[in-house]
Amino acid sequence: MQVPFIDLKAQLPEIRKNIESRFSEIITNTAFISGRNVAEFEKRFARMHNCRYTVALASGTAGNHLAAQCCGIGSGDEVIMPVNTFIATAEGISYTDAKPVFVDVDEKTCNIDAGLIEDAITPATRAINVVHLYGQPAAMQKIDEIASKHRLLVLEDAAQAHLASYRDTKVGNFSKAAAWSFYPGKNLGTWGEGGAITTNDEAIYNDAKKYRDHGSGQKYYHDMIGYNYRMSEFQAAVLNVKLDFIERWTEQRRNNARLYTELLKDVDEVITPYEADECYHVYHLYVVRAPERNRLQSYLKDKGIASGIHYPLPLHLTGAYKHLGYEKGSFPVAEKLAEEIVSLPMYPELTKEKIEMVCEAIRSFYR
Ligand SMILES: Cc1ncc(COP(=O)(O)O)c(C=O)c1O
Known part of the structure; x- marks a missing residue:
């Protein structure tokens, strides 16, 4: 699969x-x-x-x-x-x-x-x-x-x-x-x-x-x-x-997020997304923080699981905004997050079996 x-x-x-x-x-x-x-x-x-x-x-x-x-x-x-x-x-x-x-960004909410x-x-x-x-x-x-x-x-x-x-x-x-x-x-x-x-x-x-x-x-x-x-x-x-479908699709995204968070709760290495009480989060992306992120991504890829990074380079480190004069270290939280974040598969039709497969793969990587 x-x-x-x-x-x-x-x-x-x-x-x-x-x-x-x-x-x-x-x-x-x-x-x-x-x-x-x-x-x-x-x-x-x-x-x-x-x-x-x-x-x-x-x-x-x-x-x-x-x-x-x-x-x-x-x-x-x-x-x-x-x-x-x-x-x-x-x-x-x-x-x-x-x-x-x-x-800089908040470490919990990004x-x-x-x-x-x-x-x-x-x-x-x-x-x-x-x-x-x-x-x-x-x-x-x-x-x-x-x-x-x-x-x-x-x-x-x-x-x-x-x-x-x-x-x-x-x-x-x-x-x-x-x-x-x-x-x-x-x-x-x-x-x-x-x-x-x-x-x-x-x-x-x-x-x-x-x-x-x-x-x-x-x-x-x-x-x-x-x-x-x-x-x-x-x-x-x-x-x-x-x-006509967007409300239902949004609820499906939220259900998928809930299932990921539930299944990953015993994987100590992984920090699942923080959802603030006052927010209705629509999970365009489900972004976790994971040590050895790059190795984890290749491990997932070998098992047929795609993932993404949003975003690998905070804007101050891009060539496009070099002229603003910021440097490495200017935004320590964003820089740290850029090394740790990984976006897991997320779309409304994602099945329970697929979410279980992703979480099992993550668990086995850290084992
Ligand atoms: C946060 C954010 N702002 C702006 C845009 C730009 O949208 P578009 O790609 O439709 O021009 C995107 C889309 O990628 C986005 O994610």
């Missing part, structure tokens, strides 16, 4: 017919851009997250960019963000000519360490861009208090956190604008590329709609220099079909 890291084929039987039928309608109508599917998706995605507005985009990275841009962040501004995240969080800030300022944020604030700080990494919301109460005290904006990167909530409030509602990704492997994924921002602010909504379409509200009338960040109808069609 092989255990893939993620198995998109396992979803096909439930969704394929409906997606094919929507695709067929798009082809018949030759309405490929900004049509019915995008409008339907925006409405339903916003409702599902109790947000007023969604603007569907070409990618999550476009979402990171427009969230910052529509909040007026730009040259001379600093934006505080966690050093352990996918690079797109930082890229979105860099595209506006603002400067990302990294902060999210930004709220206790370190104030040390990173300077007169140039405009915003804190939180990331709900792996599907677990960041410590929003503390972060909100800091933001209010220092009059900072909050932005969210919710790319890994569809339907996650903090104290019963869905993510996407803790900021001026939140960015989402619908990359195929995300909890809610397209069959290509896709992203969005959500917001409760009408001005940001209107700006984002213009920016995604060359700065225009009316075709060929351009109020500002924008981008081509539109989502295709085909991708919105996939998302509309998947929206």
Whole structure:
């Protein structure tokens, strides 16, 4: 038996017919851009997250960019963000000519360490861009208090956190604008590329709609220099079909996480994910900490079990952000985690047998 890291084929039987039928309608109508599917998706995605507005985009990275841009962040501004995240969080800030300022992460949650944020604030700080990494919301109460005290904006990167909530409030509602990704492997994924921002602010909504379409509200009338960040109808069609399943799939992810944690509890070497009481964690990734991580990964691979590392290099050690002048040792927690973390296979259809096989393999490795 092989255990893939993620198995998109396992979803096909439930969704394929409906997606094919929507695709067929798009082809018949030759309405490929900004049509019915995008409008339907925006409405339903916003409702599902109790947000007023969604603007569907070409990618999550476009979402990171427009969230910052529509909040007026730009040259001379600093934006505080966690050093352990996918690079797109930082890229979105860099595209506006603002400067990302990294902060170390909390050892238990792997999210930004709220206790370190104030040390990173300077007169140039405009915003804190939180990331709900792996599907677990960041410590929003503390972060909100800091933001209010220092009059900072909050932005969210919710790319890994569809339907996650903090104290019963869905993510996407803790900021001026939140960015989402619908990359195929995300909890809610397209069959290509896709992203969005959500917001409760009408001005940001209107700006984002213009920016995604060359700065225009009316075709060929351009109020500002924008981008081509539109989502295709085909991708919105996939998302509309998947929206019918996302709540159940999220519960399945949570059940899988529970089973992993139960089966690994007697493997002393392994630290299973910490789930904060106030969080509804949606387990985009199930990330454990394991000594001799690289050897463990090859051992699992030999047994047909795939795994991943999210992420092997904290952003300050990447070539892309070398110019910020951080060095090895600047963020000791993130650097330590990068050596120990391993993401185990996680997707809704993952079977009990496969989870048992993964846990048994881990147990036998340490034995
Ligand atoms: C935390 C985070 N932010 C942003 C992105 C960017 O999304 P996309 O790949 O859709 O551009 C991703 C996706 O990989 C992500 O995981």
